Amino acid sequence: xxKYCFGIDVGGTTVKCxxxxxxxxxxxxxxxxxxxxxxxxxILPDIAETVLAKxxxxxxxxxxxxxxxxxVPGPVEESGEIACAVNLHWGRKNIEKELEDMTGLRVKAxxxxxxxxxxxxxxxxxxxAKNLILVTLGTGVGGGIIINEKIVTGAHGAGGxxxxxxxxPEEKVPCNCGNKGCLEQYASxxxxxxxxxxxxxxxxxxxxxxxxxxxxxxxxxxAYKEGDELAExxxxxxxxxxxxxxxxxxxxxxxxxxxxxxGVSKAGQPLIDCVEKYYRNYAFPTCKETPIxxxxxxxxxxxxxxxxxxxxx
Amino acid sequence: xxKYCFGIDVGGTTVKCxxxxxxxxxxxxxxxxxxxxxxxxxILPDIAETVLAKxxxxxxxxxxxxxxxxxVPGPVEESGEIACAVNLHWGRKNIEKELEDMTGLRVKAxxxxxxxxxxxxxxxxxxxAKNLILVTLGTGVGGGIIINEKIVTGAHGAGGxxxxxxxxPEEKVPCNCGNKGCLEQYASxxxxxxxxxxxxxxxxxxxxxxxxxxxxxxxxxxAYKEGDELAExxxxxxxxxxxxxxxxxxxxxxxxxxxxxxGVSKAGQPLIDCVEKYYRNYAFPTCKETPIxxxxxxxxxxxxxxxxxxxxx
Numbered sequence: 268x269x270k271y272c273f274g275i276d277v278g279g280t281t282v283k284c285x286x287x288x289x290x291x292x293x294x295x296x297x298x299x300x301x302x303x304x305x306x307x308x309x310i311l312p313d314i315a316e317t318v319l320a321k322x323x324x325x326x327x328x329x330x331x332x333x334x335x336x337x338x339v340p341g342p343v344e345e346s347g348e349i350a351c352a353v354n355l356h357w358g359r360k361n362i363e364k365e366l367e368d369m370t371g372l373r374v375k376a377x378x379x380x381x382x383x384x385x386x387x388x389x390x391x392x393x394x395x396a397k398n399l400i401l402v403t404l405g406t407g408v409g410g411g412i413i414i415n416e417k418i419v420t421g422a423h424g425a426g427g428x429x430x431x432x433x434x435x436p437e438e439k440v441p442c443n444c445g446n447k448g449c450l451e452q453y454a455s456x457x458x459x460x461x462x463x464x465x466x467x468x469x470x471x472x473x474x475x476x477x478x479x480x481x482x483x484x485x486x487x488x489x490a491y492k493e494g495d496e497l498a499e500x501x502x503x504x505x506x507x508x509x510x511x512x513x514x515x516x517x518x519x520x521x522x523x524x525x526x527x528x529x530g531v532s533k534a535g536q537p538l539i540d541c542v543e544k545y546y547r548n549y550a551f552p553t554c555k556e557t558p559i560x561x562x563x564x565x566x567x568x569x570x571x572x573x574x575x576x577x578x579x580x
Numbered sequence: 581x582x583k584y585c586f587g588i589d590v591g592g593t594t595v596k597c598x599x600x601x602x603x604x605x606x607x608x609x610x611x612x613x614x615x616x617x618x619x620x621x622x623i624l625p626d627i628a629e630t631v632l633a634k635x636x637x638x639x640x641x642x643x644x645x646x647x648x649x650x651x652v653p654g655p656v657e658e659s660g661e662i663a664c665a666v667n668l669h670w671g672r673k674n675i676e677k678e679l680e681d682m683t684g685l686r687v688k689a690x691x692x693x694x695x696x697x698x699x700x701x702x703x704x705x706x707x708x709a710k711n712l713i714l715v716t717l718g719t720g721v722g723g724g725i726i727i728n729e730k731i732v733t734g735a736h737g738a739g740g741x742x743x744x745x746x747x748x749p750e751e752k753v754p755c756n757c758g759n760k761g762c763l764e765q766y767a768s769x770x771x772x773x774x775x776x777x778x779x780x781x782x783x784x785x786x787x788x789x790x791x792x793x794x795x796x797x798x799x800x801x802x803a804y805k806e807g808d809e810l811a812e813x814x815x816x817x818x819x820x821x822x823x824x825x826x827x828x829x830x831x832x833x834x835x836x837x838x839x840x841x842x843g844v845s846k847a848g849q850p851l852i853d854c855v856e857k858y859y860r861n862y863a864f865p866t867c868k869e870t871p872i873x874x875x876x877x878x879x880x881x882x883x884x885x886x887x888x889x890x891x892x893x
Contacts, residue, residue, distance in 0.1 A: 342866070398735050412832055414732055421834020422711050423866040432828040433862040436820070444865055507749070515745040515825070519725055519832045521734020549746040552757055553655070553736040 655737025
């Protein structure tokens with residue numbers, strides 16, 4: 268009887284590893300360094316080595332192990348191949364096959380943002396849902412779409428690339444992706460800081476934000492909670508962009524729940540309240556009550572989701 | 581061995597019926613009247629009667645028949661129930677169970693717009709694709725989302741309600757759904773006519789469109805093909821709205837193909853060319869080359885999709 272599974276989340280600096288019972292109970296959790304040098308050719312062997320060492324350390328039998336789920340920062344195709352992962356210095360690579368050959372265990376790979384969505388559905392803010400949209404508000408804006416408990420990968424691995432939904436045709440400054448007016452330009456930590464700088468430049472109104480030489484998203488939300496008027500304006504603009512974008516996404520997939528994660532979501536319930544106000548204004552009538560919740564797994568969403576990925580099939 | 585299936589498409593005026601071989605070959609095609617009086621209570625019995633009569637007429641054995649797929653104008657839940665279908669005067673009803681009881685055949689029900697998407701994927705403009713977005717540009721704007729050959733129904737049956745994606749926060753006039761600035765307000769036949777009336781009012785420039793007391797979407801596209809400048813402006817505005825909305829939808833599900841159907845799509849390739857120009861401008865880089873094609877099944881998309889629905893499981 269299979270009892271255990273591994274969840275691996277590969278980042279540009281560290282690889283997060285977890286050993287789970289198949290019901291999602293965490294048995295052990297550790298990290299190893301990501302060796303990106305030499306086109307990252309050591310990354311998968313390092314993972315194989317640490318997994319095999321853990322099996323030995325815990326005295327497990329391979330027959331008890333469902334497999335290894337792995338999330339990586341890049342678009343993973345249905346075949347388990349990745350075209351490239353810039354942060355890992357990888358070119359085309361069949362992650363599943365390589366790691367299976369090295370470990371003798373079944374491997375299932377997915378894009379890290381999509382995998383995080385699966386984790387939040389399984390054990391996080393979206394627990395109990397089968398259909399979910401996760402929006403990760405970090406340095407950039409990522410996301411993951413879950414339909415019937417499965418990740419939507421898409422034809423080019425771009426399923427859930429919702430940070431690049433066009434939300435402002437008037438924008439003059441290009442996004443990292445080359446387009447102009449992407450959601451990420453307003454709803455990321457960087458985007459909020461930019462909105463704040465713009466607001467500070469455009470008015471002379473007093474604001475606690477003026478004391479920061481380099482205002483951050485956290486500063487904006489802290490000032491917002493203190494009732495700072497200019498911070499309020501910034502949060503309203505940000506929330507309208509994201510609430511309106513969510514309204515467009517929900518009339519595509521109509522999820523049970525929307526989950527907001529990433530660093531910006533540390534602003535907590537005030538963030539949800541403000542985004543929800545705009546979401547409800549724009550959402551299709553039958554979707555207006557779709558709950559918007561905070562992600563709860565933080566940096567562990569990836570290992571949970573990776574484990575669920577290999578349990579899913 | 582099962583060999584046949586029925587595809588039924590229920591509209592407010594007629595019920596379209598088709599008998600197919602399971603490979604999609606049409607064996608017979610007919611229509612009956614939709615009796616909406618008395619809360620439409622005769623609709624399902626009429627369908628059962630015509631299906632059973634056809635089985636007898638063709639000398640078929642029920643054992644040879646996979647079942648009946650049926651598309652209805654309303655949100656169908658996973659259970660086969662519908663909460664309401666305004667055009668059929670229906671309240672809550674379990675379509676699948678009722679029609680199964682009446683015919684002794686397996687029944688699978690779906691929303692008509694979603695079912696049409698499945699039809700276009702199976703035998704129409706999206707043939708060969710597993711992931712598709714259908715946008716139906718008719719009196720309103722409907723749609724259907726297919727992922728891995730399955731309809732995305734959503735938590736409230738609102739999957740594919742893309743006509744109500746918010747695309748213009750500046751809009752003052754309400755949409756039929758009660759919100760303001762929905763895609764349908766610009767990209768439907770009614771929406772295009774409204775854009776044309778607005779353009780005619782706002783300028784004095786000469787245009788062939790001035791001769792129509794009540795300008796229609798068809799008039800606009802006819803004049804566009806003749807090089808009428810004002811019609812060109814209107815088509816550009818319309819195409820920007822739809823191209824930009826498609827760019828947002830594709831970063832959610834990343835389909836293999838986008839299919840445009842409905843009455844407005846009769847404008848043909850010039851419509852595709854103009855929408856594609858804006859789509860490519862706004863789409864996420866890896867999705868820029870996603871093909872946009874014309875629907876090819878016209879009013880038959882519903883019966884094909886309904887048949888595929890019952891073949892799917």
